[in-house]
Amino acid sequence: MAKLLFFFLSIVIFLSLLPGDLAITAGTEDGSEQWGYVEVRPKAHMFWWLYKSPYRVEDPSKPWPVILWLQGGPGASGVGLGNFLEIGPLDGNLKPRNSTWLRKADLLFVDSPVGAGFSYVDDVRDSSLPVKTDVEAAIDLTTLLKEVFNGNESLQQSPLYVVAESYGGKFAVTLGLSALKAIEAGELKLKLGGIALGDSWISPEDFVVCNSISTSTYTIFFLVRMFHYFYTLKCQVKTFIKVSLLNCKLSWGPLLKAVSRIDNNGLSASNSVAQMIKQQLSDGQFVEAEHSFFLLEEVIGNYSNYVDFYNFMLDFDNDPIEGSTNVALKRTSTKTYSKYLDSSSRILSTSDDLPTLMDGVIREKLKIIPTNVSWGGQPFVFQALIPEFMKPRIKDVDELLAKGINVTVYNGQARSYRATIEPHAHSLSYMQLPPKQHL
Numbered sequence: 475m476a477k478l479l480f481f482f483l484s485i486v487i488f489l490s491l492l493p494g495d496l497a498i499t500a501g502t503e504d505g506s507e508q509w510g511y512v513e514v515r516p517k518a519h520m521f522w523w524l525y526k527s528p529y530r531v532e533d534p535s536k537p538w539p540v541i542l543w544l545q546g547g548p549g550a551s552g553v554g555l556g557n558f559l560e561i562g563p564l565d566g567n568l569k570p571r572n573s574t575w576l577r578k579a580d581l582l583f584v585d586s587p588v589g590a591g592f593s594y595v596d597d598v599r600d601s602s603l604p605v606k607t608d609v610e611a612a613i614d615l616t617t618l619l620k621e622v623f624n625g626n627e628s629l630q631q632s633p634l635y636v637v638a639e640s641y642g643g644k645f646a647v648t649l650g651l652s653a654l655k656a657i658e659a660g661e662l663k664l665k666l667g668g669i670a671l672g673d674s675w676i677s678p679e680d681f682v683v684c685n686s687i688s689t690s691t692y693t694i695f696f697l698v699r700m701f702h703y704f705y706t707l708k709c710q711v712k713t714f715i716k717v718s719l720l721n722c723k724l725s726w727g728p729l730l731k732a733v734s735r736i737d738n739n740g741l742s743a744s745n746s747v748a749q750m751i752k753q754q755l756s757d758g759q760f761v762e763a764e765h766s767f768f769l770l771e772e773v774i775g776n777y778s779n780y781v782d783f784y785n786f787m788l789d790f791d792n793d794p795i796e797g798s799t800n801v802a803l804k805r806t807s808t809k810t811y812s813k814y815l816d817s818s819s820r821i822l823s824t825s826d827d828l829p830t831l832m833d834g835v836i837r838e839k840l841k842i843i844p845t846n847v848s849w850g851g852q853p854f855v856f857q858a859l860i861p862e863f864m865k866p867r868i869k870d871v872d873e874l875l876a877k878g879i880n881v882t883v884y885n886g887q888a889r890s891y892r893a894t895i896e897p898h899a900h901s902l903s904y905m906q907l908p909p910k911q912h913l
Contacts, residue, residue, distance in 0.1 A: 497621050500842050509840055512621045514614040517596035518588040518603050521843075522618060523553050525563060525581040539579040539667060540632045542619075544586060544649075546640025546675070548611075548863075549855035551591030552583045554832050556639070566828060568835070580632065584618060586645060587611045589855040591832075592840075594847045604858035608867065612648035616656050623664045633667030643674020644862075647870040650879060668880035676867040676883075679755050682726060682748055682767060726770065730778060735786055740777030747773055755864060763864040 499510035509523040530538045543561065545552040558566045561575040562583070575581060585591030587605040595603040605611045623629050634653075638646035650669050656662035675681070727744035730736045736744065747770040754763040774781065782788040832849035843849075874881055 498842055500840065509842070511842065512618045514588065514617040515603075517600070518614065519594055520588055520614060520618050521553060521585045521592040522622060523557065523583045524622070525576055527576045527578075527580050529577050530580065538632050540582055540629060540634050541575060541579045542582045542584065542634055542636045544584065544636065544638040544642035544645050545590070546638075546642045547590065547851060547856060548587065548641045548645075548859050549590045549851035550640075551585050551832075551849065551851065552642075553585045553591045554828055554849060557581075557583045558828065558831070566831065568831075579635070580629075582622070584615065586615055587855055587859075588614065589852040591851070592843050592847060592849055594844070598852065598854060604854050606858050607862050608644045608648045608865075609652070611645050612652040615645065615649045616652045616662065619653060619664065620656065620662050623662065630663045630665075633665045635667045635670065637670040637672065638674055639672045641675045643671040643676045644867045646671060646674070647676065647867050647874060650874050651870060654877060654879070666879060668882070669874065670882040670884070673885050674883065676871060678763075678767070678864045678866060679752065682751055682770065726774060730774065730781065730786060733786055735781045736774065736777045740774065743773050743777060744770060751864075760864045761861050764860050767864060
């Protein structure tokens with residue numbers, strides 16, 4: 475009997491690896507967790523991990539939701555960072571997280587684009603395999619959703635909420651449009667419940683260089699469907715918020731000057747680079763604007779003792795992560811998204827390391843990760859998306875709102891990367907939409 479079972483399993487694994495078959499799936503014995511690979515394109519394999527909530531309540535009038543978490547970067551791992559360092563059932567030390575979102579929803583983590591986390595391409599030298607646009611990333615994600623949802627009637631009954639962080643917000647809005655198109659064509663069996671954009675890079679110009687406009691006050695109506703750590707998944711809040719934009723010109727410099735992280739010299743230097751970025755974006759020079767973006771980081775770093783862009787209350791001297799890094803390495807890190815990973819890694823205790831965890835205990839648990847694949851963000855992911863990095867996705871948000879999709883845009887208080895001092899809400903045209911379609 476044992477030999478027969480081994481033979482059967484061998485056949486199943488062999489068939490799953492044949493070209494043309496899209497998926498390899500595994501999971502826990504009790505079915506509470508599932509994970510797998512989807513070949514979203516030939517030679518491009520995307521990893522996903524689904525947690526089924528033990529708190530799930532079957533109520534036809536209130537379908538239990540599924541949250542798809544998309545990380546930023548681009549190239550950071552949702553399966554690693556979003557799961558173990560932010561909202562998953564276990565923290566980075568594999569201890570239960572009391573505030574896990576699993577209490578209010580099933581959680582689906584994806585390593586996107588291919589090359590992030592455990593996702594991979596067969597040949598890193600093949601320049602055709604990495605995604606080069608936000609739309610291409612969305613198409614890959616839509617292919618994955620088809621594989622995960624179309625054969626699972628239970629998931630099909632649950633509304634899917636896409637929650638994204640940082641650059642993942644650009645993927646979220648393009649995915650929303652791509653998924654809607656597939657749903658309308660009958661190719662994807664799911665209900666899109668809404669999209670939440672946290673500290674999202676959907677309008678780089680508004681974050682780095684806020685357009686100059688005359689003094690005005692907007693009254694913005696928000697219908698918020700917020701995903702909250704501590705209270706309730708759906709908290710409908712109707713509120714009027716007045717946002718005063720007083721001769722709004724620049725973003726990063728004024729914010730950091732206002733909180734005494736840079737002086738007048740630093741403000742002048744950063745504003746000079748910000749104006750250059752504004753002109754480059756106006757001229758459609760997105761690659762050049764991306765280079766200037768990192769130059770602006772360097773200028774601000776020099777004048778602020780390398781302020782932490784993810785928490786401006788910290789800098790090189792009082793940051794437990796950055797303070798242990800020499801200045802030369804710190805300067806090098808501004809040319810990649812590594813600061814994004816560093817800022818997340820401080821959630822772990824000093825004796826722990828996320829890559830070690832993912833390539834150790836987690837790899838052993840999953841059992842399907844190829845031996846030649848190491849967890850992490852491959853440099854080609856970010857490099858391939860450089861021409862997209864500074865392009866906005868405001869029109870995509872407008873289109874989602876026009877289609878009746880609920881969209882929530884929210885920012886953190888202490889982040890200078892997606893600064894709240896100069897909100898980009900005025901860039902959206904949703905204020906002209908019918909009331910039920912407002913943000």
